[in-house]
Amino acid sequence: MSLYNLNKAREGEISDLASWYADTFCPSPQPVLPQLIAEKLGITYSLGDYKGKFDGLIENNRGFFHIYLHCKDTDNLYSPRLRFTFCHELGHYILDDHRNTLLLPGTPAHGSVTTLDSSIETEREADLFAACLLLPEDRIKRDLFKRKFNFALVDELSRKYNVSLTATLLRFITLGNHPLMMVCSQAGKLKWLRYSNDFPFQRIHTGPGNEIPAATCAGEYFEDGTKYLNKSEKVFAEDWFVLWKSGDQRRQIFEHCIYQESQQQVISVLWET
Ligand SMILES: [Zn+2]
CATH class of the missing domain: 3.30.450 (Beta-Lactamase)
Structure with missing residues (x-):
């Protein structure tokens, strides 16, 4: 069994960084689109059937980054699962220490499976980054203002932001609204x-x-x-x-x-x- 706790300061740092990227490249009321952020950062991407070996993978080719996204039949760039994976891989690029590791000579391409319960800290950080990018703090706090917690509210936000219920719930937990x-x-x-x-x-x-x-x-x-x-x-x-x-x-x-x-x-x- 794994427990999800990053330290509070690190959590705040990741959330602030994600908000900055959301507000700079996809300001409200625009939806956050990872493909747009990737383009702005000069990161290329491709979707394909990678036979379930990974959900997402980021590769550094002499300083040029490419993200591979495993795509099932029903998936496209707008499906919640793929959006989350895309943002997770972007996190590995945007978080300084993750990118620095990828830039080290000899570091293998980094593949991730979206489980939301990884025991590896960098994976949990990238998951948190993804949740914070897709559900930016200011926007969610505005939506939650004076609202009483119930499941319909989770459902409403998950639809509004096009994010899975589980990722939305994780965001509620870190925001500590209830x-x-x-x-x-x-x-x-x-x-x-x-x-x-x-x-x-x-x-x-x-x-x-x-x-x-x-x-x-x-x-x-x-x-x-x-x-x-x-x-x-x-x-x-x-x-x-x-x-x-x-x-x-x-x-x-x-x-x-x-x-x-x-x-x-x-x-x-x-x-x-
Ligand atoms: Zn990862």
């Missing part, structure tokens, strides 16, 4: 979790084999296939978490599941009612 946790479980077991600093519970009630608790929406899905489609369900904090204070037992939280069936995966989004 205490929030994402739990990813695969084949019934806890895979990764991420949460905002102010989320009140952290320790999940896992079984001896790292199984997620059965009395949760994700647990039900792995148990018998029950799905709560487009619904935020109320569950008790004690269903998910190990609690230390007796007063916490009856605290309720919302759980909203995103089912990623091809990967046997469920992402539970948890927040307090």
Whole structure:
């Protein structure tokens, strides 16, 4: 299981840099288009079927950079997944220390797979850069002003900015607009979790084999296939978490599941009612 935490200062630095690129090359109300930023930076790119070896790859050819984007049948430059990958690869160019590494003689071309849970720090940095570029801080804060958190709001912003739900949620977590946790479980077991600093519970009630608790929406899905489609369900904090204070037992939280069936995966989004 991996936890997603870069230090706060680095997070801020990456977010500011991404905002600068978004505002300079794609100022609001224009959408952020990674292809446009690549062009302005003199980076060439191509889309092709790279047989799933990577989602994106950046290559340095004597100081000229080229980005390869793995493209499935249904993908194009406007599909959320490809946009994220493109921005991730741009991050490897724009973040100074990443680019400097690519410029070292003998550094192999850098291929990335978009998993959002990489244990490699530079990958997590590039993921964060991508999320911040596609969802620039000022624009998102304006959209969130005086809005109450619920899943419809995540959905609305994900459509408005043409970014996947999971990337939008990660952005909510770093912006810290509302205490929030994402739990990813695969084949019934806890895979990764991420949460905002102010989320009140952290320790999940896992079984001896790292199984997620059965009395949760994700647990039900792995148990018998029950799905709560487009619904935020109320569950008790004690269903998910190990609690230390007796007063916490009856605290309720919302759980909203995103089912990623091809990967046997469920992402539970948890927040307090
Ligand atoms: Zn990468």
